[in-house]
Amino acid sequence: MAKSVANLGDVAAAAGVSKSTVSRVLNNKLNNGFSVSVDVRQRVIKIAEQLRYRPNLMARGLTNQRTRMVSVLGGAHALSDMGNIYQTAINSITNVLDNAPGGFDVTVDMSQHAPGTNELPAWKIDGAIILAKCTSQTIEEIKHSGAPYVVINGPADSSGSSVSPDDIGGTELAVQHLIQLGHTRIAYASAPLRHLAGHSSLRDRHDTYVKELNARGLETIKGHEEPFTSAVDYLKSAVITQRATSVITYGHMSALNIMQAAHSLGIAIPRELSLIAFCDEYAASVMSPGLTFIDLGSREMGLIAAEMLLEKIENPEQAQSRNVKIQEKLVFRDTTARPCR
Amino acid sequence: MAKSVANLGDVAAAAGVSKSTVSRVLNNKLNNGFSVSVDVRQRVIKIAEQLRYRPNLMARGLTNQRTRMVSVLGGAHALSDMGNIYQTAINSITNVLDNAPGGFDVTVDMSQHAPGTNELPAWKIDGAIILAKCTSQTIEEIKHSGAPYVVINGPADSSGSSVSPDDIGGTELAVQHLIQLGHTRIAYASAPLRHLAGHSSLRDRHDTYVKELNARGLETIKGHEEPFTSAVDYLKSAVITQRATSVITYGHMSALNIMQAAHSLGIAIPRELSLIAFCDEYAASVMSPGLTFIDLGSREMGLIAAEMLLEKIENPEQAQSRNVKIQEKLVFRDTTARPCR
DNA sequence: TCACTAGGTCCTGTCAAAAGG
DNA sequence: CCCTTTTGACAGGACCTAGTG
Numbered sequence: 001m002a003k004s005v006a007n008l009g010d011v012a013a014a015a016g017v018s019k020s021t022v023s024r025v026l027n028n029k030l031n032n033g034f035s036v037s038v039d040v041r042q043r044v045i046k047i048a049e050q051l052r053y054r055p056n057l058m059a060r061g062l063t064n065q066r067t068r069m070v071s072v073l074g075g076a077h078a079l080s081d082m083g084n085i086y087q088t089a090i091n092s093i094t095n096v097l098d099n100a101p102g103g104f105d106v107t108v109d110m111s112q113h114a115p116g117t118n119e120l121p122a123w124k125i126d127g128a129i130i131l132a133k134c135t136s137q138t139i140e141e142i143k144h145s146g147a148p149y150v151v152i153n154g155p156a157d158s159s160g161s162s163v164s165p166d167d168i169g170g171t172e173l174a175v176q177h178l179i180q181l182g183h184t185r186i187a188y189a190s191a192p193l194r195h196l197a198g199h200s201s202l203r204d205r206h207d208t209y210v211k212e213l214n215a216r217g218l219e220t221i222k223g224h225e226e227p228f229t230s231a232v233d234y235l236k237s238a239v240i241t242q243r244a245t246s247v248i249t250y251g252h253m254s255a256l257n258i259m260q261a262a263h264s265l266g267i268a269i270p271r272e273l274s275l276i277a278f279c280d281e282y283a284a285s286v287m288s289p290g291l292t293f294i295d296l297g298s299r300e301m302g303l304i305a306a307e308m309l310l311e312k313i314e315n316p317e318q319a320q321s322r323n324v325k326i327q328e329k330l331v332f333r334d335t336t337a338r339p340c341r
Numbered sequence: 342m343a344k345s346v347a348n349l350g351d352v353a354a355a356a357g358v359s360k361s362t363v364s365r366v367l368n369n370k371l372n373n374g375f376s377v378s379v380d381v382r383q384r385v386i387k388i389a390e391q392l393r394y395r396p397n398l399m400a401r402g403l404t405n406q407r408t409r410m411v412s413v414l415g416g417a418h419a420l421s422d423m424g425n426i427y428q429t430a431i432n433s434i435t436n437v438l439d440n441a442p443g444g445f446d447v448t449v450d451m452s453q454h455a456p457g458t459n460e461l462p463a464w465k466i467d468g469a470i471i472l473a474k475c476t477s478q479t480i481e482e483i484k485h486s487g488a489p490y491v492v493i494n495g496p497a498d499s500s501g502s503s504v505s506p507d508d509i510g511g512t513e514l515a516v517q518h519l520i521q522l523g524h525t526r527i528a529y530a531s532a533p534l535r536h537l538a539g540h541s542s543l544r545d546r547h548d549t550y551v552k553e554l555n556a557r558g559l560e561t562i563k564g565h566e567e568p569f570t571s572a573v574d575y576l577k578s579a580v581i582t583q584r585a586t587s588v589i590t591y592g593h594m595s596a597l598n599i600m601q602a603a604h605s606l607g608i609a610i611p612r613e614l615s616l617i618a619f620c621d622e623y624a625a626s627v628m629s630p631g632l633t634f635i636d637l638g639s640r641e642m643g644l645i646a647a648e649m650l651l652e653k654i655e656n657p658e659q660a661q662s663r664n665v666k667i668q669e670k671l672v673f674r675d676t677t678a679r680p681c682r
Numbered sequence: 683t684c685a686c687t688a689g690g691t692c693c694t695g696t697c698a699a700a701a702g703g
Numbered sequence: 704c705c706c707t708t709t710t711g712a713c714a715g716g717a718c719c720t721a722g723t724g
Contacts (some may be wrong), residue, residue: 400717
């Protein structure tokens with residue numbers, strides 16, 4: 001009673017030709033000196049449509065060993081932070097892969113895998129994109145399966161490519177911007193986000209802050225060493241006690257907390273405090289007032305990651321692994337200004 | 342040179358038994374009077390591990406017509422809003438399905454499908470969960486494929502189940518809460534979100550606001566009819582001109598905008614203005630001050646949706662479609678208080 | 683009854699080969 | 704023997720029915 005879906009044989013029978021002919025017509029295979037009469041071609045196509053024929057991709061994948069399926073790993077933790085950069089990246093990844101010749105199905109794996117277990121889908125995939133990180137076991141599995149992979153905003157070993165934002169350059173831009181505006185008391189507020197533990201961005205942004213200030217003979221503002229727990233307490237210490245006139249903060253969520261805290265302490269932004277954060281265009285666009293931010297280039301990251309992956313899928317032998325750094329850009333808007341003191 | 346993955350035959354050869362034996366051992370099939378010696382069983386399992394054998398699911402799916410794969414559709418638009426309820430729902434969906442006997446792979450389809458095209462993955466799936474909405478063509482495809490489906494926060498026709506929050510009840514709770522606190526001038530601020538066009542929540546929340554106020558002989562505050570474009574202008578009209586002492590707003594993003602606007606207009610929350618929004622626990626938890634909100638129960642929605650889907654997958658004949666309404670709950674925190682005038 | 687296996691089945695893609703002119 | 708059009712047989716990997724010693 002279950003609806004039986006039409007298969008190649010059904011179409012062949014209905015069209016009065018062999019299965020091979022149907023297969024070749026529908027797949028447009030013109031290689032081995034193959035040709036069909038216009039007559040047969042049209043009949044086959046028409047009947048396939050009538051019967052709503054869709055090839056059974058399990059059988060297809062069984063023979064040609066390709067599934068045209070690309071998996072995005074690490075979705076569960078990467079998407080847990082509100083509106084973070086990975087959403088934008090995923091959008092551009094799907095754009096590229098959807099529109100690639102032949103097309104790929106992009107699926108995001110959302111399972112929260114217990115540590116030590118395998119993150120790969122049970123399906124054979126043609127390629128993988130990893131958001132920030134995955135377990136070393138997963139990397140092993142991917143390598144063993146032979147599928148190429150690209151890591152976005154995280155490290156890859158020699159067998160895989162990576163695309164990351166240049167956090168060092170971005171932090172330099174932020175410091176330069178504030179100094180050009182006339183600030184000399186510049187604070188750094190780190191992120192309290194749990195799932196970021198150990199991510200290079202934490203270290204890179206912080207260390208560059210310290211290095212840049214030291215290089216210019218400026219004093220760092222205490223509290224930069226570790227994540228703040230209360231934005232109000234942080235501002236009391238950094239702005240009121242230590243007289244910072246500007247804060248560079250890890251991300252848009254911490255920026256939001258700092259803005260709220262500044263309001264409640266009666267500190268005007270940007271008149272009394274300049275604020276700058278790392279995030280992407282989308283996150284910044286939904287905040288008001290317009291945040292001055294270091295654009296991580298998430299759209300570009302997704303684009304490049306997808307293109308590199310595509311190259312490796314199409315050309316497994318030839319394409320080689322690369323580690324690309326995306327330049328971060330300063331977007332000057334309403335939360336930074338000359339200091340008033 | 343390409344690493345060839347071990348298959349059933351390889352394991353069988355290495356263990357010195359037949360493929361059937363390996364298959365049955367690994368699948369624990371004890372039905373048809375099948376049995377194995379402890380000896381063979383252990384040897385097979387050990388060798389399978391050594392060779393890192395993983396069944397080729399294409400071949401498996403070919404025979405038993407099940408893929409143990411569940412697809413979440415509508416991810417692209419559902420996840421575009423920062424930190425919205427679907428992320429939480431997806432998390433509980435994956436929890437349930439991962440831990441189901443046998444386990445399911447949950448993948449979220451992220452492609453932004455051109456209107457009129459098919460949203461289904463090319464793969465046969467065992468079931469689908471739809472976030473808010475999908476094209477009617479997709480529904481047709483799912484039905485034709487015979488896979489069961491459940492819609493979260495959206496309408497389903499007779500062949501599918503649905504789980505939605507009770508927006509009418511939730512709005513009643515919000516109005517009641519404000520009235521109990523002593524408010525009589527209650528405003529409603531709708532959402533400017535594009536991808537929500539036509540969603541029942543827009544109508545339900547708005548209409549219930551009007552109905553509840555009318556029923557109590559209270560005047561509605563102008564501006565409720567359509568989404569605001571500028572939160573500052575909205576508050577000027579609703580709070581300053583029309584002297585509203587409280588605002589019910591569509592979601593956490595509009596709440597955020599209103600909080601920012603209130604700050605910049607010098608309106609203290611909750612002393613001069615009470616604010617209440619519809620969202621889930623997670624969104625509310627990252628905002629400060631603690632937002633009073635109507636909890637949409639996204640975790641529960643995901644849970645129930647996954648369980649209903651599971652039931653239909655395991656019991657295609659017996660399980661019947663249901664439309665479940667989740668009760669919304671008021672969470673009283675720091676943005677609502679007695680009016681001061 | 684126990685312990686195990688051969689071989690057919692699912693459906694598509696491919697290749698060598700054959701039919702028709 | 705040519706070319707064009709079409710085909711049958713088989714591979715691919717796991718599962719299951721029927722069957723063996």
